[in-house]
Amino acid sequence: MIHLDRELEQLKKSTTAMWVLVQSQIEKAYKALAANDKDLAREVIANEKRVNSMELKIDSDCEDLFALYSPVASDLRTVLATLKINTNLERIGDLAEGICKHILSEEKAFDKELLKASEIQEMYDVVIEIMKDVLKAYIKEDTKLARTIFKKDEILNEINMQATKNITEYIGSDISKIEAGLNFLSIIRKLERVGDQITNIAEEIIFSHEAKVLKHL
Template sequence: MISLDQHREALNQSGVEMLSLCRKQLENARDAFFTHDSDLAEEVIRTENRVNALDLKIDRDCERFIALHNPVASDLRFVLALRKINFDLERVGDHAYGISKYIIEVDTPIEDRLLEIMRVEEMFESALSMLDDITDAYIEADAKLARKVFKKDKVLNKINMKSFKIISTEVRINPESIDQFLLLFSVIKKLERIGDLVTNIAEEIIFFREAEVVKHRKKKTFKRGKEE
């Protein structure tokens, strides 16, 4: 029978593979979006099957790890964290898939001016940078590296919050460009959601390394801030 350490390392490598695959999916979706490359968008859509298959494999392997080894302490935290990380990564892949579907089905060229004022390229770059940081944090099992993504997620949130006001203004000026605005708003929402998913992954890495549940602490801090 495979040893606990061997099984854990195999699971860990599957996690690295999933991170790399989903990061590449978003990178290709970005390139397809800015170049209107339908072939590249189709590649993202086809690769979604690999993402889904790996998602199922990791989930099954985590269940098998628990059943075979009855892990405790850090080994248990690792496998519980990996299951949640895997779930969030699969959803990152779903958003890259969704952006690519827009490119194929809508195929609406976006004015450079709109891309600039909506800061779409900055959003893509921030999301990809967050995935790079979280990959390093996962590989190094480093909670400090994981915390780096929280600040970058705020950038995505700010752009997303401003986008509705910008679109409301622009659509009154150029109602004929409504298709562009709807597409941009949809892509921006997906990128903002990817940022949320990466912060979820960061929280799981911190939980694994430090046995600390960050999301509850963040909620308490937010409530105190509102009361003050």
């Protein structure tokens, strides 16, 4: 079983490396949005190939662990949780790419008034905070820290709901703002979905170490 322990440790390192890359993608997507940096947006889109490649490698490693070691108990839960975490991380990468595509679709920078009305800075701050917290929980196997994410995700949901109202009012004030407003609303929704994916990861960390299934609760 010593070999299995080594393989599980390597799997954890690979997943952590993918996590760091995906978090960087989200950070760059926001910087591109705030600065209307289209070159940075293109960089995020190009990097999505790396995210996809890492996802496929981790999936393959998990399959090899099943085939070679037939893990049981906590080891089995670790591999199963890693498969799901891997999928969630890839989806976060997709969302970062989607945000950047919206940035590129706009000829001009998004209106500063729109950025303020949507509270996107506050939303971004929460997203990065919970990504860092869940990564720490994953590395340290800290289920208590993982549980703190659920409350913070509610903050994202509240901002998303208020942003929808504020952007609707923004669009209503000037019909020429419709396209930009709808594009920006899509960005807000993608950030909110990042929170959902991180929450899913927190649930998998708890499942892995406590054998408790929180899905649908």
